[in-house]
Amino acid sequence: xxxxxxxxxxxxxxxxxxxxxxxxxxxxxxxxxxxxxxxxxxxxxxxxxxxxxxxxxxxxxxxxxxxxxxxxxxxxxxxxxxxxxxxxxxxxxxxxxxxxxxxxxxxxxxxxxxxxxxxxxxxxxxxxxxxxxxxxxxxxxxxxxxxxxxxxxxxxxxxxxxxxxxxxxxxxxxxxxxxxxxxxxxxxxxxxxxxxxxxxxxxxxxxxxxxxxxxxxxxxxxxxxxxxxxxxxxxxxxxxxxxxxxxxxxxxxxxxxxxxxxxxxxxxxxxxxxxxxxxxxxxxxxxxxxxxxxxxxxxxxxxxxxxxxxxxxxxxxxxxxxxxxxxxxxxxxxxxxxxxxxxxxxxxxxxxxxxxxxxxxxxxxxxxxxxxxxxxxxxxxxxxxxxxxxxxxxxxxxxxxxxxxxxxxxxxxxxxxxxxxxxxxxxxxxxxxxxx
Numbered sequence: 001x002x003x004x005x006x007x008x009x010x011x012x013x014x015x016x017x018x019x020x021x022x023x024x025x026x027x028x029x030x031x032x033x034x035x036x037x038x039x040x041x042x043x044x045x046x047x048x049x050x051x052x053x054x055x056x057x058x059x060x061x062x063x064x065x066x067x068x069x070x071x072x073x074x075x076x077x078x079x080x081x082x083x084x085x086x087x088x089x090x091x092x093x094x095x096x097x098x099x100x101x102x103x104x105x106x107x108x109x110x111x112x113x114x115x116x117x118x119x120x121x122x123x124x125x126x127x128x129x130x131x132x133x134x135x136x137x138x139x140x141x142x143x144x145x146x147x148x149x150x151x152x153x154x155x156x157x158x159x160x161x162x163x164x165x166x167x168x169x170x171x172x173x174x175x176x177x178x179x180x181x182x183x184x185x186x187x188x189x190x191x192x193x194x195x196x197x198x199x200x201x202x203x204x205x206x207x208x209x210x211x212x213x214x215x216x217x218x219x220x221x222x223x224x225x226x227x228x229x230x231x232x233x234x235x236x237x238x239x240x241x242x243x244x245x246x247x248x249x250x251x252x253x254x255x256x257x258x259x260x261x262x263x264x265x266x267x268x269x270x271x272x273x274x275x276x277x278x279x280x281x282x283x284x285x286x287x288x289x290x291x292x293x294x295x296x297x298x299x300x301x302x303x304x305x306x307x308x309x310x311x312x313x314x315x316x317x318x319x320x321x322x323x324x325x326x327x328x329x330x331x332x333x334x335x336x337x338x339x340x341x342x343x344x345x346x347x348x349x350x351x352x353x354x355x356x357x358x359x360x361x362x363x364x365x366x367x368x369x370x371x372x373x374x375x376x377x378x379x380x381x382x383x384x385x386x387x388x389x390x391x392x393x394x395x396x397x398x399x400x401x402x403x404x405x406x407x408x409x410x411x412x413x414x415x416x417x418x419x420x421x422x423x424x425x426x427x428x429x430x431x432x433x434x435x436x
Contacts (some may be wrong), residue, residue: 023122024230056339058346058376060089061113063096063329065137066296069365074355078346085342109334111343113410114161117148117330118399121158128157129333131345138350144395145369159351160327160369162360165216165384165393166291167323174202174286183310185318188254192224195262197286204263206276206285209417212410214273217302218289218428219409221312222253222396223323230326230395237434244430249314254416254423256314261417281305292380306381311392325371325384410431 049423068091075087090110097120101111105128112150115121131138132155138146141160149158170183178197194204208214225233225248236242244250261268263283271279277294279285281301287310298305311321329408331351337343351354352370360368365378367385378380387393398405412429415421421429 027163028426035177038181038394040410054084056085056342057088058085058112058339058342059108060087061088061100061109061110063114063116064364065091067365070359074350074359078104078349082342085345106251109336111334111339112331113334113336114329114331115158116399117158117160117326118396119327119397119403121149121330121332122151124332125151125157127334127336129335129340131156131333132158134344137348137352140371141369142371146268146321148327148395149330156334158330159347161316161329161331161351162327162364162366162368163325163381163388164291164293164328164366165309165323165325165381166289166314166396167221167387169280169285169294169307169380170310171283171292172306172308174283176272178202178286180274182231184313185311185321186313186316187255188224188316188386190256191259192311193250194259198251198263203265203279203285204287205260206271206279206288207257207260207270208276208288208290209260209268209274209414210270211271211433212414213406214289215410215413216406217398218256218312218345219413220401221255221395222249222256222314223247224249224314224322224324224394224395229395230324231400234400239433244434249320250427250430251423252314254426256312257413257417268417275287277301280307292366292378295378298380306408307380309380309387311387323384323387323393324396325388326370326396326399328396328399402436405433 006289071091075089079085079087088384090099097115100115102112103109105126109127113124115124123180131149134156138156138158145160145163146156148160149156150154151157174197175193178193178200180193180196184193197204207218220230223228223233223244225236225242228236233242265271273290273294274297276285276288277290277297278301280288281298282305289312292309298307309323311323313321333340333347335341349367357368357370357372357374360366361372361374361376364380365376367376367388368374376385384393393421412421412426416423
């Protein structure tokens, strides 16, 4: 996902101080000094409050800079309910992997931290508390979300945060202008829609082909076998039971890229993620490939943009169209935390409580992994929630692919778009990468 290019090191309490000036609680403002005083963590009682009047500092690492105001309110509420406990959080939206690894290498492992699920998270499972037997906690979450936090033995080593959804995003006003009354669900229907838009002077595509990660993610739609789902596809590729040459829909990736070139800007490889989102939001292009994480950027370009998800057509069958959804971030509790029970309680709190859902649904605008009826404020995420609820989404392949997938395959797809490689050559390169 695209993140803001900032890194924020702060205590929740410091953010709470700002909120106190707007009517925030005194508990929030008092946290600032404690979070920066260098106090060491003390043992917590089984109730999650400080024992013997000693202050407990719970160290948290959050790999985001989303919904910071709501996060501060949430943490302040937790502190209020746990006298003597202070939450010290590092929000890191840029270089979060490097920052987290640096802390682990130095022995400063946070009590609670999040990491991208899949391949990245597995590298930290040696530090993780095993939630497998905490059935009362696990049943709060959707089963498919819990599965993203399992290790190779089926143990639940982390708890899911929110769903992130990706596919095609389309401009509803431009579709209406072109007279498109039904969403295209097959490749033929997609091409016909492009022709209708061309006839009235609309640029159909603004594919962010400059970004290798976008092309890598796009390709996974055409790798998906719904009978296997994402994990099954990856396993079949690794074992050699499935090859790219024999994938039923993979060759349609090249047809899709051909459409993006034919019905897109003159220099498609110069279109970056920001440009494509700007074009979509301001009625300069009708379709991009992206995820609901771009909602705030789209809103900054045009808060009134009339946008929604379009499951990506991948074949001549409507049922094959894909909207890919995953709990792409997962929270790990440090099994060696001096305040393990408190850390477990905090992780459960931020992911499942009313305040946690307020942070996720209102502050971040995302669909929580926890079972909930709470309305999601993000319009794209809210749109995707319908697909998620109805079981019409599939998992993410790129997060559980071999390391370096997008960086390696993205340039190969760019070479196809410029005519420097054939579809056959690209297919071979995909196979070679997975086989290696």
